[in-house]
Amino acid sequence: MEVPGGDREPGSYYVGVDVGTGSVRAALVDQRGTLVAFADQPINQWEPQFNHHEQSSEDIWAACCVVTKKVVQGINLNRIRGLGFDATCSLVVLDKEFRPLPVNHEGDPHRNIIMWLDHRAISQVHRINETKHSVLQYVGGVMSVEMQAPKLLWLKENLRETCWDKAGHFFDLPDFLSWKATGVPARSLCSLVCKWTYSAEKGWDDSFWKVIGLEDLIANNYHKIGNKVLPPGASLGSGLTPEAAKDLGLPAGIAVAASLIDAHAGGLGVIGADVRGHGLACEGQPVTSRLAVICGTSSCHMGISKNPIFVPGVWGPYFSAMVPGFWLNEGGQSVTGKLIDHMVQGHAVFPELQAKATARCQSVYAYLNSHLDLIKKTQPVGFLTVDLHVWPDFHGNRSPLADLTLKGMVTGLKLSQDLDDLAILYLATVQAIAFGTRLIIEAMETAGHSISTLFLCGGLLPAYARATATQDPSRVCDLHHSSRQRWNLDPLSKGRDRTRNLTVPSRIR
The missing domain is CATH 3.30.420.40 (ATPase, nucleotide binding domain)
Incomplete structure (x- = not known):
């Protein structure tokens, strides 16, 4: 096209x-x-x-x-x-x-x-x-x-x-x-x-x-x-x-x-994003304070440093593997986008969701996002999952636990199986994925990284941004989008937290 x-x-x-x-x-x-x-x-x-x-x-x-x-x-x-x-x-x-x-x-x-x-x-x-x-x-x-x-x-x-x-x-x-x-x-x-x-x-x-x-x-x-x-x-x-x-x-x-591995190509592309002129808190900060998160079928978390940093449960340090002259640490979650597909497509009301999304000319995930806004009423959407929780390691834990024997878990299920239940399960899943990223960041910072800004790319981006905004593991300071990713993320820019910034770069230098 x-x-x-x-x-x-x-x-x-x-x-x-x-x-x-x-x-x-x-x-x-x-x-x-x-x-x-x-x-x-x-x-x-x-x-x-x-x-x-x-x-x-x-x-x-x-x-x-x-x-x-x-x-x-x-x-x-x-x-x-x-x-x-x-x-x-x-x-x-x-x-x-x-x-x-x-x-x-x-x-x-x-x-x-x-x-x-x-x-x-x-x-x-x-x-x-x-x-x-x-x-x-x-x-x-x-x-x-x-x-x-x-x-x-x-x-x-x-x-x-x-x-x-x-x-x-x-x-x-x-x-x-x-x-x-x-x-x-x-x-x-x-x-x-x-x-x-x-x-x-x-x-x-x-x-x-x-x-x-x-x-x-x-x-x-x-x-x-x-x-x-x-x-x-x-x-x-x-x-x-x-x-x-x-x-x-x-x-x-x-x-x-x-060549490059796909996640590393994404990391190289976004970690050097030009953020000048957008009023972002990360402007003027060193590139080593950025974490590139490439979120698709799986998610990869790319952080670079001038000197080698050894992080238990996080791959690396690898010299010049992504950015020449820098050491790379790579955290990861083995299934993220694939997990969301598994949870949504395996639900009893998925055929109903498909039919309604098709009638609106939307993807099933765009429909779920709008449905969450409909059912949240006056409370923040994140509170919909106060009684429903997901442990997302259905395919083992890559980082920071490095335990391939771990399995997934859902707690707080009810007997009902309607569209509201599916939407809330979807939200709980993406929140769990976001919290998994938080654990990776904390492990990297404990070992010596200093991360102030997350730079996201990949097909899981809309769901991930919703999760980070509603659960507040990151402060969403601004969101731009490329010509291939034109999701309406402006409402998410209101999410706040004390410590971090989340940005989706629109221009790469």
């Missing part, structure tokens, strides 16, 4: 591709950073059994080709200067000839990606953590089952003949896309540091891979998992190959940047 006000006059253009959990999105921007066009395309997911989540690299590449062709329609292709990818930190498995290999017991090579939220490797990650290896201090002291080492160990122990022995290349999904576009199998520092235990200063640690039983990955200078590492944004090889250019509908030879 073309974005109103987009500039299609002569100039340079750049294409960005974002691969999320459920869809691929592409944006065309001009040399000033103005969004010119946007397109999205759903991608398939498989869940063959509980805690197993899989995708297809061929399916994802095909979706990338659809969206890039859409956003450059009507554009002089000779003015396109560059291409960049970000994607979820999912594990892509290919053989020695770069063909897909199965990551499933069914032997289906089309499903060759273990998704980021896959929790099949619980036994493996427990054993890794029992080693108490020194690299674990850089992941908050406890490795997550969502990182790549336990998934690799699971493949070795469970799919030795059909996958592990045949594997030639293991990629993080962002790096797979960069390779597919350029033929260069280099890895991004972002992916390797944040998900693979690589050190920006020391490189790979042989002793770690040996002690966890994956010493075979050391062979040929770590050829299978990456021995050429580039900083995010570095130009790859000779640019876009002719074959990839034909697939994507873009000119051959244009620059292709080393």
